[in-house]
Amino acid sequence: xxxxxxxxxxxxxxxxxxxxxxxxxxxxxxxxxxxxxxxxxxxxxxxxxxxxxxxxxxxxxxxxxxxxxxxxxxxxxxxxxxxxxxxxxxxxxxxxxxxxxxxxxxxxxxxxxxxxxxxxxxxxxxxxxxxxxxxxxxxxxxxxxxxxxxxxxxxxxxxxxxxxxxxxxxxxxxxxxxxxxxxxxxxxxxxxxxxxxxxxxxxxxxxxxxxxxxxxxxxxxxxxxxxxxxxxxxxxxxxxxxxxxxxxxxxxxxxxxxxxxxxxxxxxxxxxxxxxxxxxxxxxxxxxxxxxxxxxxxxxxx
Amino acid sequence: xxxxxxxxxxxxxxxxxxxxxxxxxxxxxxxxxxxxxxxxxxxxxxxxxxxxxxxxxxxxxxxxxxxxxxxxxxxxxxxxxxxxxxxxxxxxxxxxxxxxxxxxxxxxxxxxxxxxxxxxxxxxxxxxxxxxxxxxxxxxxxxxxxxxxxxxxxxxxxxxxxxxxxxxxxxxxxxxxxxxxxxxxxxxxxxxxxxxxxxxxxxxxxxxxxxxxxx
Numbered sequence: 001x002x003x004x005x006x007x008x009x010x011x012x013x014x015x016x017x018x019x020x021x022x023x024x025x026x027x028x029x030x031x032x033x034x035x036x037x038x039x040x041x042x043x044x045x046x047x048x049x050x051x052x053x054x055x056x057x058x059x060x061x062x063x064x065x066x067x068x069x070x071x072x073x074x075x076x077x078x079x080x081x082x083x084x085x086x087x088x089x090x091x092x093x094x095x096x097x098x099x100x101x102x103x104x105x106x107x108x109x110x111x112x113x114x115x116x117x118x119x120x121x122x123x124x125x126x127x128x129x130x131x132x133x134x135x136x137x138x139x140x141x142x143x144x145x146x147x148x149x150x151x152x153x154x155x156x157x158x159x160x161x162x163x164x165x166x167x168x169x170x171x172x173x174x175x176x177x178x179x180x181x182x183x184x185x186x187x188x189x190x191x192x193x194x195x196x197x198x199x200x201x202x203x204x205x206x207x208x209x210x211x212x213x214x215x216x217x218x219x220x221x222x223x224x225x226x227x228x229x230x231x232x233x234x235x236x237x238x239x240x241x242x243x244x245x246x247x248x249x250x251x252x253x254x255x256x257x258x259x260x261x262x263x264x265x266x267x268x269x270x271x272x273x274x275x276x277x278x279x280x281x282x283x284x285x286x287x288x289x290x291x292x293x294x295x296x297x298x299x300x301x302x
Numbered sequence: 303x304x305x306x307x308x309x310x311x312x313x314x315x316x317x318x319x320x321x322x323x324x325x326x327x328x329x330x331x332x333x334x335x336x337x338x339x340x341x342x343x344x345x346x347x348x349x350x351x352x353x354x355x356x357x358x359x360x361x362x363x364x365x366x367x368x369x370x371x372x373x374x375x376x377x378x379x380x381x382x383x384x385x386x387x388x389x390x391x392x393x394x395x396x397x398x399x400x401x402x403x404x405x406x407x408x409x410x411x412x413x414x415x416x417x418x419x420x421x422x423x424x425x426x427x428x429x430x431x432x433x434x435x436x437x438x439x440x441x442x443x444x445x446x447x448x449x450x451x452x453x454x455x456x457x458x459x460x461x462x463x464x465x466x467x468x469x470x471x472x473x474x475x476x477x478x479x480x481x482x483x484x485x486x487x488x489x490x491x492x493x494x495x496x497x498x499x500x501x502x503x504x505x506x507x508x509x510x511x512x513x514x515x516x517x
Contacts, residue, residue, distance in 0.1 A: 280324060283397050287320060287404045294408055 028264025068115025127205025163241030339369025394445030435462030
């Protein structure tokens with residue numbers, strides 16, 4: 001019984017709380033700009049609306065057009081189930097689950113890009129090309145971050161890797177992972193979630209032809225991915241294992257809130273980068289994670 | 303001796319190396335360079351064994367003022383006089399130069415263990431930091447086109463040599479330290495004048511044009 005209850009609680013956190021994050025970000029942006037802004041629950045309304053609507057299908061599109069978003073959502077959901085939530089641990093934990101997490105995130109990206117190219121529109125192909133070319137650098141940064149955590153703790157399972165603090169390299173790791181979070185979730189210095197100008201979009205281009213429930217799946221998956229990265233960042237930096245269960249849960253929630261407000265602040269005060277500057281920033285993120293790895297390695301050797 | 307603070311300062315200096323390699327605008331390059339000078343100037347204060355030697359303090363203050371205030375202001379004046387804002391086309395792009403710099407830093411940290419250092423220096427990052435700064439200076443000297451960027455590369459190179467010198471701070475006479483600092487300041491002062499001359503003679507600070515002889 002407690003098992004079912006616990007699983008239900010976990011589902012609630014990942015499925016129901018995830019769309020809250022974009023709402024908070026938008027509220028922070030509106031507050032900084034002096035506007036009232038959309039309600040915090042706006043994404044829930046959007047998802048409900050999209051779910052009731054029909055799908056516009058191109059005659060050219062294969063079933064992959066529908067399967068892609070669905071598979072991406074399932075991959076992201078699986079990744080969320082692997083991610084430990086502070087004292088509650090993860091729904092599924094085994095040795096080496098961090099590798100599965102990285103691959104599930106890559107699979108989700110592949111499926112979104114695949115579905116984007118289904119309609120045969122050159123425009124969406126361009127968005128998919130942009131997304132995957134930036135992902136090459138972002139994934140290198142994530143892998144360096146994961147390696148540094150793994151070297152730090154001498155383990156390859158997420159629960160043990162994320163329970164201690166990242167140690168001396170925590171600042172480097174936090175900065176690197178935050179930059180990756182912004183890139184992976186298409187936030188401002190890399191992509192502007194608000195624009196509909198063809199020259200500036202990455203993620204929005206890819207989902208332009210989707211409608212109805214598939215679009216809802218993509219939007220919900222994106223918000224889960226945002227929550228996933230925020231949880232990863234907070235747990236990598238804070239010493240989760242040393243706090244009491246209640247304290248750890250509180251610290252996790254507060255940390256995710258701080259990260260979310262941080263994203264909103266960054267979006268309010270930064271402009272989008274020019275496209276040719278994006279690789280430079282992502283390389284910086286990669287190097288930050290690489291130096292965190294160096295610090296962890298030097299710390300463990302000394 | 304507090305290797306913790308010292309190592310953090312050297313880590314900051316290494317990070318500033320990479321920022322210098324990645325910055326395309328000259329003001330930010332000069333800022334990174336001068337901030338590194340200030341960070342290095344602070345270091346002798348944390349290396350004192352028991353009590354703070356007044357000579358060490360004098361070296362620290364002189365370094366901070368010289369590298370943090372005087373040299374950058376000379377460079378900024380030269381930049382204004384020459385009327386250039388940014389490096390347009392470096393020989394070595396920003397991402398590759400940053401990768402090379404980071405690779406050099408990591409190699410320096412890894413290789414420094416193999417060097418036969420005194421046990422009291424083995425704990426600190428002084429030697430890797432020095433090697434990394436010297437490498438960064440070389441990359442900037444080789445990979446940039448504009449004269450002022452190359453001067454910044456030279457100054458970062460000098461910062462690396464200064465880091466090496468910190469190993470011997472308690473046995474180096476004050477005279478030598480102040481002499482080096484004076485040399486660097488005068489060097490930058492002279493370069494500021496030369497930059498102005500190059501700008502007038504060639505209408506550009508592109509050092510590639512200096513290889514062609516003109517009447």
